[in-house]
Amino acid sequence: MVGEEIVTSGSTSCQGCGHAILARLAFKAFGRKTIFTLVPGCIWITLSRNIPLFSTGTVFEGGGALVSGITNGLAARGIEDMNVVAFYGDGGTADIGLQGLSGAAERNENVFWICADNQAYMNTGGQRSGATPKYAQTTTTPASYIRRGKRTKRKNLPFIVAAHDVAYVGTASIAYPSDLVGKIEYAKGLKGFKFLHVQSPCPTGWGFSPSDTIKVARLTVQSGIWPLFEITEGNDFRLTYKPRELKPVGEALGLQRRFRHLTDGESQEIQSRVNGQWKQLLEIDGKRLPY
Amino acid sequence: MGHKELMVGNKAVAYGAVLSRVQVTSAYPITPQTTIVEYLADFIASGRLDAKFIEVESEMSAQVSVQGASWAGARAFTATSGPGLLYMHHPMMGCRLPIVMAVVHRSNKSMQPDHTDLMAQRDTGWIHLYCENTQEVLDTMIMSYRIAENDRVYLPVALGLDGYILSYTAEPVEIPDQDLVDSFLPPFKGRSAPHPDMTIEEWRANMSRGAGGYGTQKAWIDHHENMMAAKEVIVEVDEEFGKVFGRSYGGLYEEYNCEGAEAVIVAMGTIASTARPTIDDLREEGKDVGLVKLKTFRPFPHDEFREMAKRYNAFGVIDRNISIGSGGVVFNELRSALYNVDDKPSVLGFHTGLSGEEVTPGMVRRIAEKTLEAARGPVEPLVEWV
Numbered sequence: 001m002v003g004e005e006i007v008t009s010g011s012t013s014c015q016g017c018g019h020a021i022l023a024r025l026a027f028k029a030f031g032r033k034t035i036f037t038l039v040p041g042c043i044w045i046t047l048s049r050n051i052p053l054f055s056t057g058t059v060f061e062g063g064g065a066l067v068s069g070i071t072n073g074l075a076a077r078g079i080e081d082m083n084v085v086a087f088y089g090d091g092g093t094a095d096i097g098l099q100g101l102s103g104a105a106e107r108n109e110n111v112f113w114i115c116a117d118n119q120a121y122m123n124t125g126g127q128r129s130g131a132t133p134k135y136a137q138t139t140t141t142p143a144s145y146i147r148r149g150k151r152t153k154r155k156n157l158p159f160i161v162a163a164h165d166v167a168y169v170g171t172a173s174i175a176y177p178s179d180l181v182g183k184i185e186y187a188k189g190l191k192g193f194k195f196l197h198v199q200s201p202c203p204t205g206w207g208f209s210p211s212d213t214i215k216v217a218r219l220t221v222q223s224g225i226w227p228l229f230e231i232t233e234g235n236d237f238r239l240t241y242k243p244r245e246l247k248p249v250g251e252a253l254g255l256q257r258r259f260r261h262l263t264d265g266e267s268q269e270i271q272s273r274v275n276g277q278w279k280q281l282l283e284i285d286g287k288r289l290p291y
Numbered sequence: 292m293g294h295k296e297l298m299v300g301n302k303a304v305a306y307g308a309v310l311s312r313v314q315v316t317s318a319y320p321i322t323p324q325t326t327i328v329e330y331l332a333d334f335i336a337s338g339r340l341d342a343k344f345i346e347v348e349s350e351m352s353a354q355v356s357v358q359g360a361s362w363a364g365a366r367a368f369t370a371t372s373g374p375g376l377l378y379m380h381h382p383m384m385g386c387r388l389p390i391v392m393a394v395v396h397r398s399n400k401s402m403q404p405d406h407t408d409l410m411a412q413r414d415t416g417w418i419h420l421y422c423e424n425t426q427e428v429l430d431t432m433i434m435s436y437r438i439a440e441n442d443r444v445y446l447p448v449a450l451g452l453d454g455y456i457l458s459y460t461a462e463p464v465e466i467p468d469q470d471l472v473d474s475f476l477p478p479f480k481g482r483s484a485p486h487p488d489m490t491i492e493e494w495r496a497n498m499s500r501g502a503g504g505y506g507t508q509k510a511w512i513d514h515h516e517n518m519m520a521a522k523e524v525i526v527e528v529d530e531e532f533g534k535v536f537g538r539s540y541g542g543l544y545e546e547y548n549c550e551g552a553e554a555v556i557v558a559m560g561t562i563a564s565t566a567r568p569t570i571d572d573l574r575e576e577g578k579d580v581g582l583v584k585l586k587t588f589r590p591f592p593h594d595e596f597r598e599m600a601k602r603y604n605a606f607g608v609i610d611r612n613i614s615i616g617s618g619g620v621v622f623n624e625l626r627s628a629l630y631n632v633d634d635k636p637s638v639l640g641f642h643t644g645l646s647g648e649e650v651t652p653g654m655v656r657r658i659a660e661k662t663l664e665a666a667r668g669p670v671e672p673l674v675e676w677v
């Protein structure tokens with residue numbers, strides 16, 4: 001991978017942490033003229049000290065406003081050539097951070113928001129978030145006789161952001177580094193609000209071996225659970241990875257303890273939803289989404 | 292030399308932002324602050340103020356975005372009232388960036404003013420300056436940036452003005468010339484401001500002069516020390532303002548008609564204005580009671596009150612607030628400041644004007660007369676609602 005290695009070794013994140021892999025890839029692509037910002041979460045606690053760039057943090061709910069203030073403050077000083085990066089978890093993006101995200105997106109602020117999505121509040125011990133998928137076990141959505149893990153689907157975050165008509169929206173996976181880095185390199189040159197939703201497998205929270213992080217990430221992409229696409233010019237939708245045939249979801253789910261309780265019926269439900277969604281994505285591939 | 296204009300308090304706030312050459316502003320509308328946001332938007336739209344206006348979706352974002360702008364090296368301003376201020380509480384807490392915020396007081400139990408909104412931010416680590424009239428609002432806006440950005444301080448300032456009574460009431464205000472303001476208030480140099488040509492090491496060295504120690508008790512000690520250092524700075528800035536512009540406000544507090552007084556009443560904000568003529572009348576009647584207008588609530592002038600305690604035998608503290616379950620916030624602080632002075636004066640408490648209820652000269656007279664009585668002998672009750 002080209003680009004200067006910015007993230008230093010020796011972070012306190014767990015072995016096999018998806019966030020750590022993402023940070024290495026992402027900041028190679030951003031380079032040194034970058035300010036990154038933090039809100040509470042695993043990135044701040046375990047990784048931020050290993051990213052020697054200009055940085056600051058704020059309250060959990062304040063991520064969108066912080067980057068908005070910074071980019072405007074820089075612009076007021078005549079500085080337009082620095083990347084202002086929000087590097088937040090799914091909680092800081094999709095839940096408590098959603099209002100500020102929406103505000104910043106609607107104003108089309110000149111910032112780059114990376115959501116490192118490990119699908120739960122990992123830093124507080126793995127509670128459910130709005131990004132936790134249906135049936136996944138978390139510490140607040142246990143699976144037992146009556147409850148079967150999380151009861152509802154996860155929020156469709158990239159489409160929520162895309163509905164704001166912003167400069168760039170994309171999804172990415174750490175198992176497809178050139179796709180990920182390519183998206184950052186392309187989008188960082190655009191003026192306006194850029195959003196990249198990156199799946200960040202968490203061995204501790206999802207219950208898989210730390211050596212399987214990339215494998216889990218790859219299987220979720222190959223099975224259509226985590227489709228890779230981008231939306232440019234506000235509504236131009238394009239899949240960036242199109243396997244001829246999807247792998248069954250069971251392979252990816254089977255590696256993760258959070259799905260161990262699934263019945264055949266529940267697995268089947270996930271499979272048919274993924275199939276249905278993939279069909280829809282193929283239909284809109286290369287097309288303009290309605291505003 | 293400046294010129295005079297008739298304007299409401301909210302416009303004086305906006306003028307203050309213009310004269311201070313604010314670079315980034317961000318605010319969310321709420322009665323009675325709303326017109327500040329509108330004036331600023333107008334000033335920016337017409338080119339009178341060269342600033343970025345972040346049209347945020349909430350007060351929480353207003354607060355965090357001005358912090359972001361200030362961190363990035365821009366002079367930043369916001370304004371809010373009551374509920375909006377309470378919504379900002381979390382990001383305000385512990386903030387150590389030199390932003391200025393106007394708080395147009397609004398009660399939580401009415402839309403009218405009392406000081407419960409800003410008093411609820413007592414422990415956030417902000418400097419709190421209360422204003423009495425529209426001229427003071429404009430002047431305090433300019434002084435606030437000088438205080439906030441001072442290297443010994445480097446802390447945010449909240450300046451309070453009573454909703455409606457000041458925000459929507461027009462008074463003649465002298466607007467100083469921009470040149471003069473520019474000479475008084477140099478451009479902002481942010482400690483944490485990044486620059487593309489700066490190395491991380493240079494940037495860190497710059498910052499290390501400021502907020503550090505996260506995760507340790509030292510972070511609190513430093514913040515408190517900078518706050519206490521602000522006492523001196525506030526007085527210096529006020530004196531210099533007086534020299535340059537011909538108006539000053541005593542810095543931390545002002546003693547009005549206190550010469551030879553036996554007792555003083557202590558008032559904040561517009562109640563001080565109501566009190567002035569009443570005190571004049573009482574003095575003419577030969578009653579030796581004066582007025583202490585408390586302008587700076589944080590840092591609290593403990594030592595200064597202890598000095599005053601040598602001169603006055605009674606203090607009648609007017610609280611346009613209540614800490615429910617305890618009492619008047621200023622009353623409690625003042626009494627505790629005087630705990631270990633010799634020949635302790637009496638300290639009486641008066642709650643009045645909450646939810647914007649009118650505070651009349653008659654009420655002030657009653658407060659002053661009771662305080663004077665306490666200077667001569669015990670009175671009951673110690674605390675009352677007027």
Ligand SMILES: Cc1ncc(C[n+]2csc(CCOP(=O)(O)OP(=O)(O)O)c2C)c(N)n1
Nearest residue numbers: 040041042060089090091092120121122123
């Ligand atoms: C206002 C507020 N509420 C709750 C918390 C506690 N908290 C800290 S991190 C966190 C979860 C972070 O989740 P996410 O954003 O998904 O990041 P992750 O740790 O999973 O990477 C929570 C709930 C907080 N710091 N502030």
Ligand code: SF4
Nearest residue numbers: 013014017042202204
């Ligand atoms: S809990 Fe998960 S996200 Fe947090 S450091 Fe560990 S592996 Fe990374």
Ligand SMILES: [Mg+2]
Nearest residue numbers: 089090120122
């Ligand atoms: Mg998370």
